[in-house]
Amino acid sequence: MGGQSPRRRADARRNEKALLDAAAEVFVGAGVNAPVRDIATRAGVGTGTIYRHFPTRADLIIAVYRHQVEACAEAGPALLASSDTPYAALAHWIDRFVDFLVTKHGLAAVLRSDDAGFDALHASFLDRLVPVCARLLDAAAAAGEVRSDLEAYELMRAVGNLCIGAEDDPRYDARRLVGLLVAGLRPSP
Amino acid sequence: MGGQSPRRRADARRNEKALLDAAAEVFVGAGVNAPVRDIATRAGVGTGTIYRHFPTRADLIIAVYRHQVEACAEAGPALLASSDTPYAALAHWIDRFVDFLVTKHGLAAVLRSDDAGFDALHASFLDRLVPVCARLLDAAAAAGEVRSDLEAYELMRAVGNLCIGAEDDPRYDARRLVGLLVAGLRPSP
DNA sequence: AACGATACGGAACGACGTTCCGGTTGTCGA
DNA sequence: TCGACAACCGGAACGTCGTTCCGTATCGTT
Known part of the structure; x- marks a missing residue:
């Protein structure tokens, strides 16, 4: 290419x-x-x-947000290098992803796979970001900071889901809930 | 009535x-x-x-699942009485809610409020279940088992969101992710 | 200038949610 | 029993959406 x-x-x-x-x-x-x-x-x-x-609406969405997804992906290794711990890097990176999703009306809702036709978008975003997330997750797991039985794909989907509908409901703070989920990643005592 | x-x-x-x-x-x-x-x-x-x-599609959905929502609501106090700790009761009750959502194709996706016209469904389900959840959450908070800065409404929406698209993706286990979120509820050390 | 490949515009199609209305059928008083 | 009227029904019709199709206009080249 x-x-x-x-x-x-x-x-x-x-x-x-x-x-x-x-x-x-x-x-x-x-x-x-x-x-x-x-x-x-x-x-x-x-x-x-x-x-x-x-050819499909998903391709248009992909093209519009391509640069931002790319920037988010590139921030992963940078955060890992500059943060105190791998866990802190993971938390910051996920915050950044959440910011991206929450500021784009309805984007998170369309990331879920059940609407056929958006498979391309689903795949495009996740193919780029899941490996980045996996690297952060693995580093945190290797440091014993998080449990090691969770796939990056699953975590990304969960974060995406938590961001759905966060734009127009002042009583729902997606950032905080994602924070809770990330807190739940720590190894059980 | x-x-x-x-x-x-x-x-x-x-x-x-x-x-x-x-x-x-x-x-x-x-x-x-x-x-x-x-x-x-x-x-x-x-x-x-x-x-x-x-009158609206939401009313039909509400009517179809009315009994199951009611049963779920009634299980709340029962669990609180029969469980070892309030936290255990909360965890079990949420598991039950997740089972309900995951077994109904696409129901979770429609619980989010951003699609206008589903407000009625949103309100109907949440009006019935949020108070039940609040009671469990308060009990657990009073026992010092969970942090106390989270609204029941927010928790319910988060759980609903996590269940979206869980039916047709074997790589995504909503039950486990909700479990992680609930684990994140515990007070920070 | 003229020609072929390329790209354009918007009408047309099918699926959907929802509304509307002419016809039908239950119900109740006589 | 029977008639009349309100309640109720079916499905055609409307507006919106995503997507496809094709006659026409434009570009780039010879």
Whole structure:
């Protein structure tokens, strides 16, 4: 991967960028489940164009948040190197992931796999982040700071689930609950 | 509440029961988000009839699971009386709640509030169960077994969220993760 | 300038939740 | 028993959504 194969037409490249920008704006206001037509209108293109560039809605979401997911992934090793203990690094990294999810309307809700069609998004995000989480988790387990019988995949899904619906309910503080879950990771006495 | 006010027509009562039975069957196979038309067909009625008896889909879901929610609510005080410690009672009760959610396809996913229109279901379930949970939580807090800075509402929502998508993913064990969360409730050392 | 490949726009399709209304059927008083 | 009226029913119809399809416009090249 690297070179964009044969070189596409100028209008195609222009429209792809317009769509990404429009989608990002619409997502902020109306959540990741905003109607496709709204995104197309905002970008000034037809609905057909959106599907030519992003075969499924999940592909569009992936593209919009690609950079942020990448940044989160890269923060993992950095935190491990700069934190006092592996457990502290894990806790901070998960905080960062939670911040990402909570600030994107409805993104967490779409991370769950049961809605067919979002498998691609599910896989894309998790494929990138689970190994990072696994490294932090393993380091903490090796240091005896957490129990060692939990998969990173399971932890990531749990954190994602805990973030669902956290945007519009002042009585529900996802950050705190994730903190509780992470606290529950410590080895039983 | 108690007496069904003026006494409805016989066919109305018959259809309501047929609808409840049909919905329960369809929910098992296709989840609580099964198409309304499927339920109407299975019950042998038109789609209009379903909305006359249950103004919104949430009302139908509430009616279908009313008995099980009630049973779960009643188990709370019983567990508190029969368990060794309040914390054990809380843990068992939450296990029971998790069993309920996990065995109903997609029910947990619909407990989150962000989908407008499911507010009624959200409120109905939580209004009944949050006080029960609060009593267990308070008892455990009073015994010094758990930290005391968490609302029952928040805990219930967290447990509900953790159960989302637990049916169709063998790599995700909601019961265990809820267990971890409950473990995280213990006071910090 | 002219041509072929490429990409565009938006009408069209099917599925869904929900509403509406003409026809039917229970119920109750006479 | 019977008629009339309110209650109730079925399913067609509407609006919204994601997605597909195809006639047309545009780009890049010769």
